[in-house]
Amino acid sequence: MTTGVFQPYMFEPESDPEFQDDELTTPQIPRMLQPVTEWCTCGNCAAMPTEKENVCCLEIPEIVRRINQVPDTLTCMTHHPGFEPVCLNVYSLQNALNVYKADYGPLRLKGIEQRYRRLAQRSFVSWCWGYLSRTIRVVIPSCVVLRICQEFPDAADSCVGFRPPLD
Ligand SMILES: [Zn+2]
Numbered sequence: 665m666t667t668g669v670f671q672p673y674m675f676e677p678e679s680d681p682e683f684q685d686d687e688l689t690t691p692q693i694p695r696m697l698q699p700v701t702e703w704c705t706c707g708n709c710a711a712m713p714t715e716k717e718n719v720c721c722l723e724i725p726e727i728v729r730r731i732n733q734v735p736d737t738l739t740c741m742t743h744h745p746g747f748e749p750v751c752l753n754v755y756s757l758q759n760a761l762n763v764y765k766a767d768y769g770p771l772r773l774k775g776i777e778q779r780y781r782r783l784a785q786r787s788f789v790s791w792c793w794g795y796l797s798r799t800i801r802v803v804i805p806s807c808v809v810l811r812i813c814q815e816f817p818d819a820a821d822s823c824v825g826f827r828p829p830l831d
């Protein structure tokens with residue numbers, strides 16, 4: 665009964681190309697449920713609280729570009745000779761605050777360590793990506809987030825070094 669009869673949808677693509685793309689890739693196991701070694705190749709990442717934060721420095725082209733600019737073979741972005749002076753040096757961050765204030769006004773964050781951490785992350789983003797908006801819109805890899813937290817921990821630990829004011 666259908667012979668010679670136009671069948672609706674017979675010329676339609678079988679599926680939406682974007683949808684097909686999804687089908688071709690193997691189902692992704694959330695990284696939060698995998699051992700860190702399944703996705704981290706730098707050796708310094710750890711499981712992070714949200715799925716999108718579970719990213720290794722060596723997966724991000726903007727970061728790999730910086731790593732490849734130094735003569736030494738680096739296994740992790742946190743070993744880059746520019747990492748400390750750009751992202752952890754408190755005077756660099758004091759200056760980063762002034763740059764922020766000039767563009768956006770006061771940095772509305774309580775707690776000096778929290779402010780240092782945010783400025784360190786912002787400095788990392790502007791250094792690697794070359795641009796920055798008021799909020800951080802890229803994913804900073806786990807190893808870098810952890811290194812910054814280690815440098816500027818929340819608790820007023822006795823091991824914390826001298827911090828100039830962020831004014
Ligand atoms: Zn890693």
Ligand SMILES: [Zn+2]
Nearest residue numbers: 706721740807
């Ligand atoms: Zn790393």
